[in-house]
Amino acid sequence: MNSPLYADIIIEISHEHLDRPFQYIVPDELRSVLRVGDSVNVPFGRSNKIISGYCIELKDTPDYPEDKLKSIIDIRTGEMCAEGNMIVLAWWMRSHYGGTMIQALKTVIPVKKKMTVKTHKRVDLTVDRDALSVVIEECEKKHHTARLRLLSALMSEPTLPYELVRDKLGVTSPTIRSLEDKGYLRVTETEYYRNPVVTDEQAHTRYELSSGQRDIITTVINDFDAARPGRYLIHGITGSGKTEVYIGIADETVRRGYQVIVLIPEISLTYQTLLRFYKRFGDRVSVVNSSMTQGERYDQYLRARRGEIDVIIGPRSALFTPFTRLGAIIIDEEHETSYRSENVPRYKAVNCAEYIAGVRGASLVLGSATPSMESYYKAVKGEYKLFTLEERLTGGSLPMVHIVDLRDELRSGNRTIFSDKLRELMDEKLSRGEQIMLFINRRGVAGFISCRSCGYVVKCPHCDVSMTEHRGGRLVCHYCGHTEPMPKTCPECGSRYIAGFRVGTEQIETEIARMYPRARALRMDADTTRERGSMEEILRSFKDHNADILIGTQMIVKGHDFPLVTLVGILAADMSLSVSDYRAAERTFQLLTQAAGRAGRGEHPGEVVIQTYQPEHYSIVTAASQDYRAFYNEEIEFRSLASYPPVRHLLEILVVSEDEDEGMRMAQTYKTIADESIATAEGQGYSIGPAPAAIARIRDRFRHVLYIKHTDMEELVRIKDAIETYVRNDPSRRILTFFDFD
Numbered sequence: 153m154n155s156p157l158y159a160d161i162i163i164e165i166s167h168e169h170l171d172r173p174f175q176y177i178v179p180d181e182l183r184s185v186l187r188v189g190d191s192v193n194v195p196f197g198r199s200n201k202i203i204s205g206y207c208i209e210l211k212d213t214p215d216y217p218e219d220k221l222k223s224i225i226d227i228r229t230g231e232m233c234a235e236g237n238m239i240v241l242a243w244w245m246r247s248h249y250g251g252t253m254i255q256a257l258k259t260v261i262p263v264k265k266k267m268t269v270k271t272h273k274r275v276d277l278t279v280d281r282d283a284l285s286v287v288i289e290e291c292e293k294k295h296h297t298a299r300l301r302l303l304s305a306l307m308s309e310p311t312l313p314y315e316l317v318r319d320k321l322g323v324t325s326p327t328i329r330s331l332e333d334k335g336y337l338r339v340t341e342t343e344y345y346r347n348p349v350v351t352d353e354q355a356h357t358r359y360e361l362s363s364g365q366r367d368i369i370t371t372v373i374n375d376f377d378a379a380r381p382g383r384y385l386i387h388g389i390t391g392s393g394k395t396e397v398y399i400g401i402a403d404e405t406v407r408r409g410y411q412v413i414v415l416i417p418e419i420s421l422t423y424q425t426l427l428r429f430y431k432r433f434g435d436r437v438s439v440v441n442s443s444m445t446q447g448e449r450y451d452q453y454l455r456a457r458r459g460e461i462d463v464i465i466g467p468r469s470a471l472f473t474p475f476t477r478l479g480a481i482i483i484d485e486e487h488e489t490s491y492r493s494e495n496v497p498r499y500k501a502v503n504c505a506e507y508i509a510g511v512r513g514a515s516l517v518l519g520s521a522t523p524s525m526e527s528y529y530k531a532v533k534g535e536y537k538l539f540t541l542e543e544r545l546t547g548g549s550l551p552m553v554h555i556v557d558l559r560d561e562l563r564s565g566n567r568t569i570f571s572d573k574l575r576e577l578m579d580e581k582l583s584r585g586e587q588i589m590l591f592i593n594r595r596g597v598a599g600f601i602s603c604r605s606c607g608y609v610v611k612c613p614h615c616d617v618s619m620t621e622h623r624g625g626r627l628v629c630h631y632c633g634h635t636e637p638m639p640k641t642c643p644e645c646g647s648r649y650i651a652g653f654r655v656g657t658e659q660i661e662t663e664i665a666r667m668y669p670r671a672r673a674l675r676m677d678a679d680t681t682r683e684r685g686s687m688e689e690i691l692r693s694f695k696d697h698n699a700d701i702l703i704g705t706q707m708i709v710k711g712h713d714f715p716l717v718t719l720v721g722i723l724a725a726d727m728s729l730s731v732s733d734y735r736a737a738e739r740t741f742q743l744l745t746q747a748a749g750r751a752g753r754g755e756h757p758g759e760v761v762i763q764t765y766q767p768e769h770y771s772i773v774t775a776a777s778q779d780y781r782a783f784y785n786e787e788i789e790f791r792s793l794a795s796y797p798p799v800r801h802l803l804e805i806l807v808v809s810e811d812e813d814e815g816m817r818m819a820q821t822y823k824t825i826a827d828e829s830i831a832t833a834e835g836q837g838y839s840i841g842p843a844p845a846a847i848a849r850i851r852d853r854f855r856h857v858l859y860i861k862h863t864d865m866e867e868l869v870r871i872k873d874a875i876e877t878y879v880r881n882d883p884s885r886r887i888l889t890f891f892d893f894d
Contacts, residue, residue: 722762
């Protein structure tokens with residue numbers, strides 16, 4: 153006899169119903185065929201009314217007494233609809249990233265709340281002019297003034313907008329309805345969409361492509377036509393025409409009757425980029441982004457479900473557009489950290505796109521001037537097909553890069569944040585009326601310890617990441633928990649100039665005002681961009697040359713095009729290079745490459761000054777020469793030696809507790825579960841920690857981390873599942889557990 157099987161069913165996919173699945177018994181005849189995502193018919197309520205729902209999870213044990221449960225009637229036949237596909241995706245995300253099924257569903261269902269459908273109403277005359285004259289005469293005799301106003305207006309204009317009749321003519325709805333009942337007119341109602349896209353007469357513009365661009369488009373489409381859609385990585389320098397390749401792939405995919413998702417980081421969703429898509433696809437393209445109203449987002453969801461748009465453009469949430477004939481997913485700037493969710497489930501858009509493309513038979517195209525290590529590693533291994541675009545089609549040359557050793561500046565007596573070379577160039581550019589960007593390479597954490605005399609950074613002897621300064625003169629590794637006292641002199645050169653490295657945008661702004669009192673400066677960071685639209689206002693003001701110098705963090709170097717900028721100063725490359733993160737060198741290379749790409753994009757050649765205490769570091773040297781392959785070869789060697797992704801996979805387990813000791817004990821328990829699983833599994837793996845998290849305490853809750861490394865990602869998923877099972881069976885503890893992969 154088969155053991156029982158139970159299914160969690162949600163009755164309707166909308167925000168109000170996602171919190172409450174209902175459980176049903178799976179009858180024997182459906183046990184082998186029912187799958188997550190299937191639409192089923194079930195009895196519902198006291199009257200056992202037959203309604204449809206979706207299977208979101210299958211379980212071996214019931215959550216309620218079995219005598220209280222009803223049975224599924226049958227599975228609805230036909231092709232899986234968009235909602236079914238979204239549920240399957242949510243189930244996969246819950247399995248791979250942790251959290252609950254409800255959390256995953258709320259992530260993939262793009263509309264959080266059902267919105268009222270907008271409609272246009274119009275009033276049409278339904279009788280000829282002679283008959284209308286008779287009715288008007290009758291209204292005059294009976295002093296029906298409102299009817300008279302409306303009918304007289306219809307005499308001169310047989311079709312009128314309903315709002316005009318009601319608001320401008322002052323005719324009430326009952327009066328309109330009474331004339332409609334008599335057959336004199338008809339009210340027609342049609343739906344319309346709140347469309348954020350405004351197209352123009354230049355739609356469907358074509359651009360002349362290079363041979364390299366054409367080869368990529370041809371390869372992707374030929375593979376798709378041969379029913380073997382592939383995964384592709386386009387490594388193209390800035391200005392090499394990646395966007396035109398995306399448009400070409402999308403165009404050919406749409407011509408074949410399929411739909412396309414294009415992901416662009418929110419900060420790069422510029423008007424110019426979107427306009428290029430709009431000109432090609434007209435009103436068959438739409439966009440989703442954080443600035444849209446709830447109604448606009450709802451309407452794009454409806455249009456996608458109904459097949460009324462072919463291309464959707466947006467940040468990572470656009471990945472969950474409910475297309476039924478998905479043909480391609482394109483991800484621009486695939487290395488961007490904004491493609492990674494900070495909320496549970498902590499998914500990566502690129503990984504989810506891989507899964508979606510695989511199950512839906514769609515092409516996956518990734519593009520970047522500085523690809524992520526994971527994507528390039530897959531390309532080297534042959535999992536992705538690699539294309540390279542090395543020709544700059546936009547004209548102009550790459551800027552001249554100067555690397556300044558800040559140790560030499562200190563020896564010469566310059567203790568300011570500005571090197572002599574940078575000041576010299578700033579004087580020159582300002583005198584010519586050109587613009588300058590000053591970039592502080594700051595990524596939140598800036599508590600590493602370094603020597604200003606020789607550039608030495610204190611690192612963990614076990615993990616090869618920088619140690620972080622804590623109160624009480626302690627240095628802590630946030631990977632393994634190793635601690636050591638704060639050194640009073642540099643262990644390398646004996647200098648007393650060893651301390652925490654800290655500098656901020658406000659400090660730079662103050663110094664600029666002192667050095668150049670006549671220069672107009674703007675600052676763009678988290679503090680100056682809190683209000684909605686403030687970031688766009690700052691960028692617009694700088695582009696209009698209302699300022700000479702723009703000071704900011706990483707948000708100023710991504711995707712912006714300022715033709716008058718001829719100098720970019722990177723003030724402290726070490727601030728991202730030495731944070732306690734194994735990806736520090738990769739992030740530094742990407743940021744420096746992007747920052748350097750902002751200079752010399754107009755008629756005048758550009759120059760870049762990179763200030764650093766580690767001028768010989770490979771991430772800085774290769775960024776200065778824009779040599780990605782050289783950087784990759786160095787970095788992958790480090791990742792291999794230290795067993796970091798992408799060579800091995802990494803699971804981070806974060807434990808949050810009100811009691812510090814209890815949190816550490818729970819983390820130790822998780823370590824035991826992980827070690828037992830690793831011992832019985834194939835492949836190689838081990839655990840590191842637990843240790844205090846980088847931010848060890850937030851709002852009086854203590855945070856501990858445990859890391860698990862393994863060659864097999866599925867083994868890490870099994871460890872996550874085992875820990876989740878343990879947590880479910882021990883709900884008494886007031887401890888939160890979060891998972892994050894790679």
